[in-house]
Amino acid sequence: MKAVVTVIGKDTVGILAKISTICAKHKANVMDVTQTIMQDLFAMIMLVDITELDIDFLVLSDELSAAGEKMGLSVHVMREDIFNSMHRI
Amino acid sequence: MHNVKDILETIRMIQDEHLDIRTITMGISLLDCIDEDINKACDKVYEKIVRKASNLVKVGEDIEKQYDIPIINKRISVTPIAMIAAATGKSPVKFAKALQRAADTCGVNFIGGYSALVQKGFSAGDLALIESIPEALSVTENICSSVNIGSTKAGINMDAVALMGRIVKQSAELTADRDCIGCAKLVVFCNAPEDNPFMAGAFHGVGEPDCVINVGVSGPGVVRSAIAKYPNADITEIADVIKKTAFKITRMGQLVGVEASERLGVPFGIVDLSLAPTPAVGDSVAYILEEIGLETCGTHGTTAALALLNDAVKKGGVMASSHVGGLSGAFIPVSEDAGMIAAVEQGALSLEKLEAMTAVCSVGLDMIVVPGDIEAETISAIIADEAAIGMVNSKTTAVRLIPAIGKEVGDRLEFGGLLGAGPVMNINTKSSAKMINRGGRIPAPLQSLKN
Numbered sequence: 001m002k003a004v005v006t007v008i009g010k011d012t013v014g015i016l017a018k019i020s021t022i023c024a025k026h027k028a029n030v031m032d033v034t035q036t037i038m039q040d041l042f043a044m045i046m047l048v049d050i051t052e053l054d055i056d057f058l059v060l061s062d063e064l065s066a067a068g069e070k071m072g073l074s075v076h077v078m079r080e081d082i083f084n085s086m087h088r089i
Numbered sequence: 090m091h092n093v094k095d096i097l098e099t100i101r102m103i104q105d106e107h108l109d110i111r112t113i114t115m116g117i118s119l120l121d122c123i124d125e126d127i128n129k130a131c132d133k134v135y136e137k138i139v140r141k142a143s144n145l146v147k148v149g150e151d152i153e154k155q156y157d158i159p160i161i162n163k164r165i166s167v168t169p170i171a172m173i174a175a176a177t178g179k180s181p182v183k184f185a186k187a188l189q190r191a192a193d194t195c196g197v198n199f200i201g202g203y204s205a206l207v208q209k210g211f212s213a214g215d216l217a218l219i220e221s222i223p224e225a226l227s228v229t230e231n232i233c234s235s236v237n238i239g240s241t242k243a244g245i246n247m248d249a250v251a252l253m254g255r256i257v258k259q260s261a262e263l264t265a266d267r268d269c270i271g272c273a274k275l276v277v278f279c280n281a282p283e284d285n286p287f288m289a290g291a292f293h294g295v296g297e298p299d300c301v302i303n304v305g306v307s308g309p310g311v312v313r314s315a316i317a318k319y320p321n322a323d324i325t326e327i328a329d330v331i332k333k334t335a336f337k338i339t340r341m342g343q344l345v346g347v348e349a350s351e352r353l354g355v356p357f358g359i360v361d362l363s364l365a366p367t368p369a370v371g372d373s374v375a376y377i378l379e380e381i382g383l384e385t386c387g388t389h390g391t392t393a394a395l396a397l398l399n400d401a402v403k404k405g406g407v408m409a410s411s412h413v414g415g416l417s418g419a420f421i422p423v424s425e426d427a428g429m430i431a432a433v434e435q436g437a438l439s440l441e442k443l444e445a446m447t448a449v450c451s452v453g454l455d456m457i458v459v460p461g462d463i464e465a466e467t468i469s470a471i472i473a474d475e476a477a478i479g480m481v482n483s484k485t486t487a488v489r490l491i492p493a494i495g496k497e498v499g500d501r502l503e504f505g506g507l508l509g510a511g512p513v514m515n516i517n518t519k520s521s522a523k524m525i526n527r528g529g530r531i532p533a534p535l536q537s538l539k540n
Contacts, residue, residue, distance in 0.1 A: 004096060006100055008100070038097065043093070045091070045093055058154050058155065061155075076157050078155070078156050078157045079155050079156055080091070081344060082099065082156050082158070082341065082344060083096055084091075085340045085344045086344075087095040087098075087099075089408070
């Protein structure tokens with residue numbers, strides 16, 4: 001099962017490192033990362049395999065959100081199927 | 090890897106444009122709770138609802154967090170109570186109180202179904218239920234009521250129409266100290282759908298399974314933002330933009346509905362892909378119509394724009410869901426839509442225009458505040474007009490009218506929350522009493538002879 005972690009905000013040093021560390025700590029495997037600047041908003045999107053996640057999904061979500069908040073970023077963690085279903089026929 | 094633009098679009102839709110699941114509604118049949126003894130019946134009703142729905146709110150909250158999608162309401166709809174109470178021969182207000190207790194225990198914010206279906210006439214239990222509506226709505230907080238007074242197949246029950254005019258007025262009077270909120274929880278229908286997840290008209294129809302999950306999505310803000318990106322597109326392109334946006338919105342509803350149904354162990358019913366506004370800024374259907382190109386909602390062209398919107402929403406949504414049902418179209422509840430309220434206050438949107446709009450959208454005259462001294466017969470006549478539009482056009486129409494007791498044009502009622510606020514609208518004060526007092530039935534139109 002995969003989740004999509006989206007980080008949006010002002011580009012700051014260490015975002016990728018911080019988020020990846022939390023994922024690694026809980027056995028979430030980062031499969032893909034994309035970064036883009038859209039109208040001076042920085043957006044980083046990670047596809048994460050949470051099959052081996054050692055905590056509850058909602059706990060991971062809260063931890064990542066909290067980490068993002070400390071850096072002034074908004075972090076969304078969503079299960080992958082929402083994107084599969086909304087954007088494909 | 091997922092398309093970055095898609096992901097950011099989804100997040101923007103949810104965060105900035107008010108995309109949400111408006112409601113997950115569990116429909117529960119109470120047919121097996123029928124009992125001659127009213128106390129036993131009420132206990133069975135309470136027990137069954139709690140047994141089926143005790144996890145509904147929690148599952149809704151879990152799904153909310155896992156998909157980061159707001160699920161604004163968790164609600165319940167039940168078999169029309171008139172059918173359940175008929176065997177008792179007593180006033181069914183006790184059932185309303187049992188439903189209220191069940192709502193409190195389950196934590197849902199509305200239970201709909203304090204209802205009667207009388208399109209062709211009154212059966213045992215119907216009259217008692219209808220006459221108890223004003224009391225039931227004033228002694229409970231979270232119960233919604235509806236009465237179906239007409240259909241394309243049956244015609245219009247004008248006796249029921251006459252009665253409902255008085256019932257609406259009484260419901261306003263009994264809750265006059267609370268901004269007449271009783272009337273905000275009462276809908277009079279023609280061609281009522283049996284699987285509508287939205288309040289106040291939700292009830293669990295007789296052909297439905299024992300228990301079912303229906304989802305109501307919404308997202309007028311999303312549609313408006315999508316259109317705003319195409320200031321120079323022609324109408325065909327605008328229709329296309331609306332269709333594609335409706336597809337995405339409905340897909341989200343489908344996803345959530347299927348998830349909820351799996352986790353609750355209850356069959357998935359339908360997605361109702363209605364664009365339902367809220368008073369929040371940016372969440373207005375009227376603004377979509379204005380984005381299509383009208384200075385203010387209510388001016389000439391509004392009916393055409395709404396017809397375009399309603400149809401495009403349905404076309405986009407139908408592909409996205411395995412089962413579409415309920416009302417599925419665009420809602421125009423005046424008090425719940427910031428753009429509508431503004432249009433009324435500017436004098437740009439009249440009751441007559443709203444009536445025309447109901448011929449092309451999915452609900453009727455909804456959340457409309459009228460002067461408190463309105464005659465019951467006038468309320469009935471407004472209901473009859475709406476019912477005629479629904480009956481002849483084979484569509485659902487409804488009236489949720491709120492007489493503002495003690496107030497007149499220029500005043501306002503404030504309901505708060507999702508119900509918003511309503512400016513008192515002008516009505517035609519010439520009398521309709523003679524026609525309404527005749528009673529009887531308007532025969533079913535030729536369209537009913539489809540066999």
